[in-house]
Amino acid sequence: MMTTKGEAFAGLSVALTTPLKNGEVDYDKFGEQIEFQIAAGTHCLCPVGTTGESPTLSHEEHERVIAFVVEKCAGRIKVMPGVGSNSTAEALRLTKFAERAGADAALQVAPYYNKPTQKGFYEHFKVLAEETGLPQCIYNIPGRAAKNIEPSTIIRLAELENIALVKEASGSLDQASQIIAATNLTVLSGDDSLTLPLMAVGARGVVSVVGNLVPGDMLNLVAAANAGNYDEARKWHYKLFPLCRDMLGLSTNPIPVKAAMQMLGRDTGEMLLPMTPLDETEMASLRKTLVAYGLL
Template sequence: MATKGKDFAGLSVALVTPFKQGEVDYDTFGAQIEFQIEAGTTCLVPVGTTGESPTLSHDEHDRVIDFVVQKAAGRIKVMPGVGSNSTAEALRLTKSAEKAGADAALQVAPYYNKPTQEGFYQHFKALAEETGLQQCVYNIPGRTGKNVEPETIARLAELENITMVKEATGQMDQASQILGTTNLTLLSGDDSMTLPYMAVGGEGVISVVGNIVPRDMIALVNAAASGDMAAARAQHHKLFALCREMLGLATNPIPLKAAMEMLGRDTGEMRLPMTPLDDAGRVQLKQSLTAYGLL
């Protein structure tokens, strides 16, 4: 049984959305896209959690996707976040991304309203059947409030356009069950879990830390994919502290935006209710970036 979604194996980067004086900073955004293309990243993932999608208007959301697709110009894949807790709204966002020329759609599990497993199935089924894009089911119960169970993902895998799952439960057993019962491409939703997931059959990561060190994440993924586990472990341990800080100092993307500001690649500006990293966190982050060799 051939693996679906295999063309998205490797490093995908969950892009930040740069802001300047309250507006999307498209000049900085364009530079970030070029940075990823030059690094050899497989896919750009705009307007996800890392891209602060909950604070973007629908018009901004559509415009960001259109901008990324146009800037990518076929040189790199684009899989925007288009999920919602409303199936009708997710469908509108997905159709808009499809019209813009996106290559796939990242669909976060409906959040807050906590559907049943049948509700999850019918939601993703509608999105898969009513649009032509490849669909990546994004399972992150720590944010959405409820797990999409492996049995539900197995049912969804029977649908032609559902080709990937972004696994952000942190549960190795769940990943193993999905990989053992489906032909989906499994992508890690946590940087620090990339190697463990790939060890059981995952094929890459949708990365946060890839915003700043894409080449190092690519080296990890490529080593694991080629079976060079010694090299993959070395990269994992090199990246581990940085990965943990990107997600551990404060809610994503607060530490990442602070890091990118320190590196001169972003203003660091966020939209409420997201607030900047506190002083103690900035000191710790600066020490980590210095120790890594980035500052």
């Protein structure tokens, strides 16, 4: 059996929201969110990903958030910030910054919008793996990037020392199975509601959005699946499923999770344009979901 690269990042990673107040990052509130996750026993924090509104933060804010989270965590929990871009040079600059700041790994989204070829994907991730020392997590999300990183490309990339993880958000169990069977990479689910099926075929955890609200429940699911206790894991899957489906299905991430955190008194709910808040009907639907879950 090959030893698995990236095993240190197995378990629950939470894709943190970025709390805002009057258009600025609210670092006091951010500090509270971090302490909440550490107290829950979360294994790793992923700031400035999709959930953290990285596309709309300025480059300066993006870097400041990374440095803040690393400093605040002070080695108590792993930090894997989103540092990807559709420009290889920009992704490399951000990754080098995260490395200097003391991050533990780098979450690299597939280059979006410009739709590279598979060769382009390979060369992009190869540069990031070879020119920095951080373990790299390839984040495959064709729904947002407009292009799939094919399993054959990831299998080739797995030969590079610093390519350690895959955040799999293609929605394809076949694709995840192919990667798990052919490589020694640690695969993490990129969709909350697919965590259990993916772990059943060998994924090692999840980068979670609902973990912002209920990290304990997601930890229970992951622990049960890890122990091979699928009756218990299914129980947590079906408890979490309506929250995942009804909350995240309402609108584009992070709109619903920010609204939910606002309802729970943990966030202002503020976002940066072009992200806009839920309307009244959607807010009423979300409130119902949170009440049904027992959060409100």
